[in-house]
Amino acid sequence: MRAHTSTVEPLDDAAALAGQIRAVVGKLTRRLRGKAPPGGLSWSQARVLGRLEREGPTTLTALAREENMRSQSMGAIVGPLAEAGLIVGAPDPSDGRQTLLSVTAKGRDKVLANRRIREDWLAERMRATLTAEERAALTRALALMDIIADD
Template sequence: MSPKSTSTAAAIELAYQVKALVPELNAALTKAFHPLGLSCVQADALMALARIQPVRLKELAAVLVAESGHPSRLLARLEERGLVRRDPSPTDGRAVLLSLTADGERLAALAEDARRPLVAEVARVAGDEELRQAIELITRIRSLVD
């Protein structure tokens, strides 16, 4: 097998493995978040808000990979549950800033705790350098297909 065909075969295998990993990760996270009454997307939104609040919807949408097409519906559901609030921006009268309520903060922390064992296991298995290299590779590949 020539080096080019070996690289091509490896690229195809990598694409397959990444494609297979996404639903497997989602299933593991769904299981972790289910006792909290959260979907993966809801948990991701709460944890993202906990990190970057207060934030405009557009800025939050940029960090929500799975919900990039309909973040306003997601946020409306979280607001209905009393987990998220919308406040007027103090600097722009037209803008609305999203932030977590006290219940949202509590649930975001519980979601982080629920996700922690899986994250710790991945970190243990791969290690810092291997994870850094994987992130760099996936980021480069994503820039090719964007």
């Protein structure tokens, strides 16, 4: 295992630590995005497909709200997903005027394959660059970040 260095400095100041966490998470996100292209989808379409796979069926309006966009803009994103057979709409059982969008088996396969590529790359990077002790420290830090991320 090769020696490695980090630009992250130990910090006691919460504001400075928050800035560094944001920067590192952003850098990691960009690296992960580069490892698994969305397979003919825009990044917005890939993000919406992933959200439906993770969180389950929802309405176009709710998706738009969660993604901070107008319903019309979300419609332009989900339309091609439906045409490609990656999502499907069905009447909402509690309100027949609404349509619930959900991921299809084909859509789930696409999301899972994309996720597998990214997770395999990340696991390999961790094995190649971190000691077992460092991976254990990362596990502890991840638990703390999960606490922070909870509402």
